Amino acid sequence: MSDWKRIVAGVDFTDHALNALREAARWTRRDKAELHVVHVVESLVITELQETLKTPIEDMEAQVREDTISRLNSMIEEASLEGYRLVDETPMTQGKQDGMTAEVRLGNPTEELIATLNDHQADLLVMARNSTSSPERGAGTYAVRCVRKGPADVLLVRNEHTGRFKQIAVGVDFSEQSERAVRAGAELAKRDNAELTLVHVFYPPWEVVHFSSLPVDTSPAFQNEYRQLLTDRLKNLAAPHVEGRPHVKYDVYPAATHGSGMVDYLTEIKADLAIVASHGKSNIKRFLLGSTAERVIRDSPCSTLVLKDQPS
Incomplete structure (x- = not known):
């Protein structure tokens, strides 16, 4: 019997993350598990946008959240994850269907990913090995931090990996x-x-x-x-x-x-x-x-x- 019944996929919008999302979905189907997809918008990005554009912080957060929801929906569609749909009119911008959920969170990426694991009592976190900030240096900073501090097992998916392991x-x-x-x-x-x-x-x-x-x-x-x-x-x-x-x-x-x-x-x-x-x-x-x-x-x-x- 599998140890992984509640899986969280932490994604950005790179091709690496798309591969990791597909692998998370493969494990979910295989183990008949629940899958929760999450993207974290770093709060510093919103703060810098707000300070530069002189837009009220509430309006900026709403705009960033709306844009990110659209991109996450597109990513989920590209990954061909049937049954997934974000319900963007809900307060948490989170949708659920057949045990499959997705959401956008704002804050520190490591802290928010770990909070997501705790909220969902996740057994496994799936991420791409590399981040956008350090593609040439092995596992990305956020991935390593989540392994160090997170409560769940962590699968770091190599960028070129597709399909089953051999x-x-x-x-x-x-x-x-x-x-x-x-x-x-x-x-x-x-x-x-x-x-x-x-x-x-x-x-x-x-x-x-x-x-x-x-x-x-x-x-x-x-x-x-x-x-x-x-x-x-x-x-x-x-x-x-x-x-x-x-x-x-x-x-x-x-x-x-x-x-x-x-x-x-x-x-x-x-x-x-x-x-x-x-x-x-x-x-x-x-x-x-x-x-x-x-x-x-x-x-x-x-x-x-x-x-x-x-x-x-």
């Missing part, structure tokens, strides 16, 4: 959170008929300087045995979730850091979806986002699904 990679560090990532990966791979790879990135102990004075075997035979032990742990952790699935691969990947290693691995296997937990085994809970997850979010060559900690 190569899904799950980062596993043997924590409880990564076990959930394995379960999610197995479920998504089954639904998209995709190949599933479970990978554990590790720092080779035989390359650590302070081990040189300890009786640690550094022979090729020991290294192979060490890798096999890690692979066996992967298989044991995954067994309850991948039983009967023919297209599952297990890999262990040496790297200087977990985050950089995961990004390199995703590039090597040409993954089109990475799944990681927001906090791994070595991350202290007080940090807003685990270092591995943040590196993957920023530098991943593919779409990324970040799973937030669930209440125990």
Whole structure:
């Protein structure tokens, strides 16, 4: 059974966001979930317009809202989302039909997106990886902030992605959170008929300087045995979730850091979806986002699904 029954799609009016909206709709249809589409107009934009044009702030907000509603309706129509309609005469400029809603909000984009997630008790936020402000720098600023501060899982859709995923990679560090990532990966791979790879990135102990004075075997035979032990742990952790699935691969990947290693691995296997937990085994809970997850979010060559900690 899917973890995602209430999905929010946060959109601007770029082609990247259009792709993300279509992917959100695909997940909604597949999981028979509710979908809420939201566009946030930054309050600073309205303030600057009002100060420049000397228009009363109430009139400016009304005009911006009306124009944005029209653009959002056009975007929804272009995405071919049947059943969606904005009801612009309602106070909240929000319409609903068959569990599908859309709205325009005014304010700080990150705060309003998180408020939308809370208002709808959303399980998943879907956004484009890139924003209009930083298309060349990996995940956009708002996307990263929503992963850090939001209460829901976050799917960041790569700009060029369309249709089903074909190569899904799950980062596993043997924590409880990564076990959930394995379960999610197995479920998504089954639904998209995709190949599933479970990978554990590790720092080779035989390359650590302070081990040189300890009786640690550094022979090729020991290294192979060490890798096999890690692979066996992967298989044991995954067994309850991948039983009967023919297209599952297990890999262990040496790297200087977990985050950089995961990004390199995703590039090597040409993954089109990475799944990681927001906090791994070595991350202290007080940090807003685990270092591995943040590196993957920023530098991943593919779409990324970040799973937030669930209440125990």
